[in-house]
Amino acid sequence: MLILAVLRLDRDLLESAVPSFCVGCIFRFLWLFAGRAMETPVTSKVSYGAEPGLRFALLLDGCGGCTQLDIARARRWKPEDGIIWLHFERDHVAAADWINRESGLDSFVTEALLEEETRPRVEPVADGLLIILRGVCATAPDEEPEQQTDIDLVPLHMWIDVNKVISLRDSGHYITALRDIRQALEKGKGPHRTGDLLALIGDKLVRDLEPVLDAMDEEVDELDEMIFHGEASEVRQRLKLLRRRSVQLRRYLAPQRDALNRIEHDDAPWLLERDKLRMREVIDKLMRFIEYLDAIRDRTGILHDDLSTVISERIARNSNRLAALAALLLPPSVVAGLFGMNVGGIPGVNDAWAFVIIVMFVTITSVATLWLLRRIGWL
Structure with a gap:
């Protein structure tokens, strides 16, 4: 509206302030801008309900x-x-x-x-x-x-x-x-x-669980493959979340089964026999989902045990490597400690071949220790 008001100004007044060849350009620009502003729709968020x-x-x-x-x-x-x-x-x-x-x-x-x-x-x-x-x-x-x-x-x-x-x-x-x-x-x-509507609501609510359980089952398979290939570091958190989901679902599915079972056996006059029959099918489907969920929970328990085993084996393997390293360094450390004491009477002090003999001794003992560690499977 401000632009339209400007367009209503006296053209002679504008021409007196600026050159005449600029006046047409100014007015064309203002008309174009005003037209675009009027064509732009005003949008508002529509509330749902x-x-x-x-x-x-x-x-x-x-x-x-x-x-x-x-x-x-x-x-x-x-x-x-x-x-x-x-x-x-x-x-x-x-x-x-x-x-x-x-x-x-x-x-x-x-x-x-x-x-x-x-x-x-x-x-x-x-x-x-x-x-x-x-x-x-x-x-x-x-x-x-x-x-x-x-x-x-x-x-x-x-x-x-x-x-x-x-x-x-x-x-x-x-x-x-x-x-x-x-x-x-x-x-x-x-x-x-209303009986038909109730049976349909129960069926839809139970049916929505199927893709959730399928996704959980696929995730269990994926975690199993990751553990098999030694990717235990990425499995721990995902396995924890998956077990939490199974517990959350199991917490409400068992009472929901009992609730649907009570609907099936209710004697309300508007619940026809076919409504109860359909509710029975819904209950059977929910029972299968509960069994499916129990199987997923059992599999996550097995995966947790496998993960604990993999981690324990990794810790044991690293401990063996550290122990093997300490065993390899033990003979040189003992020899260096004995011949490095600042006391009198150390043999070979004035012998030119003493250092060579000590180095050969340390090398032989280290090689023998390495062979022994490989023999017992520590390396």
Whole structure:
């Protein structure tokens, strides 16, 4: 706007100050600069999520599709409208306020949904289920991937009944399982019922573990090769991190198996037999992953023993070399100490061949000591 204001100045005033042939150049430059400034778009960062604290609100149509809702339409929702799915950020003030004031849930359920540190579990309340599971934390699409040394299994808190699904996760966490289900619903290929949705969430959460375990198994093979080729110095830290990851995963996978098993045996009316059958398949898959993880943990234990053996052998070999070096230097040191004493009566003091004889003696004893050390395998 300042440039346009300058362009509105009296041209005669400008011509009186500068030569006339420069005036046209000045005005052309100002018009060009102003045009580029007006064409440059003003960008701003778009916040992800339907409302503050609300990641998304979906109304399932019962045929695999959905309709996105804002918070106002979500407040006007009635059970006869269909199945509603609300996904919140657990640590957001607005989400906590909605859960406490407008969700209509029991205080026991709301406290559990907003709890910070939780282990996987399932609690039946009336005709609904309070479910807390764990999923692999991924990198959001709008963020740069970071190299993680630890695997983070983040909590997913859920309340599910016949016509309502409320899920919560922390604002800094990103779970790809929910993203995949949401995309399937937007394409009309999603779940039809809450029981179907619950089984699909469990399946996706467990399926996300597979690439993690495959990567850990490949790293175990790589560390095994490095130990075999004598690269023990680079293995120690990586092996330590790998064992820590296996412990972290095992800490939550066993309770998650028990939680899914409890869902399978629950008698909620909205859980159909096919939902329980699919949950059984999810449990079997999780059991295989737990066994796979136990095998990885056992292999890391074996690698740790192999690494300790390699290091012990290296220390023993270096100690033998130092002992061999000391043994080689022992005869010359003894001879030098005896004939270097500043006392009377040392033989060969006045003999011209004494030094030659001593050197020959030291050489012979050193060669004999070297042969003996090689014979016993110290060198």
